Amino acid sequence: NAGVTQTPKFQVLKTGQSMTLQCAQDMNHNSMYWYRQDPGMGLRLIYYSASEGTTDKGEVPNGYNVSRLNKREFSLRLESAAPSQTSVYFCASSGSLGQGDQPQHFGDGTRLSIL
Amino acid sequence: ILNVEQSPQSLHVQEGDSTNFTCSFPSSNFYALHWYRWETAKSPEALFVMTLNGDEKKKGRISATLNTKEGYSYLYIKGSQPEDSATYLCASDSGTYKYIFGTGTRLKVLA
Numbered sequence: 769n770a771g772v773t774q775t776p777k778f779q780v781l782k783t784g785q786s787m788t789l790q791c792a793q794d795m796n797h798n799s800m801y802w803y804r805q806d807p808g809m810g811l812r813l814i815y816y817s818a819s820e821g822t823t824d825k826g827e828v829p830n831g832y833n834v835s836r837l838n839k840r841e842f843s844l845r846l847e848s849a850a851p852s853q854t855s856v857y858f859c860a861s862s863g864s865l866g867q868g869d870q871p872q873h874f875g876d877g878t879r880l881s882i883l
Numbered sequence: 884i885l886n887v888e889q890s891p892q893s894l895h896v897q898e899g900d901s902t903n904f905t906c907s908f909p910s911s912n913f914y915a916l917h918w919y920r921w922e923t924a925k926s927p928e929a930l931f932v933m934t935l936n937g938d939e940k941k942k943g944r945i946s947a948t949l950n951t952k953e954g955y956s957y958l959y960i961k962g963s964q965p966e967d968s969a970t971y972l973c974a975s976d977s978g979t980y981k982y983i984f985g986t987g988t989r990l991k992v993l994a
Contacts, residue, residue: 772926799980810887810972810984811927818980826981858926871917871929872974872982 770794774859774875781849781882789844789878791859799862800842801826801872802834804855811858817842849882856880887975889985896963897993903959904988906973910954914978918947918958921970921987930958930971963992 772793781787793800798819803811803826813826817836831853833845842861846853857878863870888907896902908916915934919927931940936951944961960967970987977983 801980801982803984808986810986811974812984813981816980824980871919871932872927873929874926876926 772859772861772873772875774857774878776878777876778879779881781846781880783850783882785849786845786847787849788846789857789859789880790841791843791875792841793859793861793873794840795861795873796839797861797863797873798839799870800836801860801862802832802842802844803858803860804828804853805858805877806855814844814857846880851882854880854882887973887983887985889971889973889988891988892986893989893991895991895993898964900963900992901959901961902963902990903957904971904990906956906958906985908954908956908973908975908983910951912977913951913954913975915976916949916951916956917974917976917982918956919972919974921972923969927972958988960990963990965992965994968992 775790801816802814805811812828815834817823820839823834835843859875860872862872890905918930921927931947933949938949940947947958949956968991970989972987974982974984
């Protein structure tokens with residue numbers, strides 16, 4: 769059981785380049801999330817998808833877009849990368865609201881550096 | 884944005900010591916409180932999800948308590964072992980998908 773799979777694990781970009789971070793889960797979860805983790809700060813929510821076909825902004829959405837391609841996959845796109853987006857990005861998934869006590873399951877993270 | 888605070892930021896203990904740390908969260912709009920264990924170079928792993936005031940959960944040598952009225956949760960580790968070394972995260976869940984994470988308590992258990 770792979771759980772939550774993120775690709776790539778590492779990436780270096782130049783300012784202004786674009787890229788898409790991929791995330792897939794095999795737990796039949798309805799909800800998926802993208803976080804960034806910076807030194808001295810907690811995980812901060814970028815975007816989330818409560819269910820297939822819906823996406824919503826989190827705490828720090830500026831500079832990012834997302835696509836919930838199907839129930840399994842939730843991608844994060846940086847259209848024009850900036851040095852401030854250098855971070856470690858985590859994808860997570862969980863059961864839907866109202867399905868009881870649902871922890872989030874995390875991928876291994878993508879370490880992204882913008883030069 | 885609601886604040887979740889964890890203390891201490893870091894902690895070194897000797898093998899065999901028991902230890903505890905605190906997660907403080909806003910008590911309004913409370914739905915659930917999550918604890919995660921995060922080892923270096925790995926992803927956060929869920930420990931507990933707690934919803935009821937006075938709730939106590941246990942997994943092996945690790946246990947947690949919850950006070951929703953005053954907005955805090957304690958995580959306890961009994962007889963710490965080197966393999967317990969990790970960052971322990973808590974997150975407040977208001978039932979809106981927007982979990983608010985603390986910055987974690989970094990625990991180092993010395994052999």
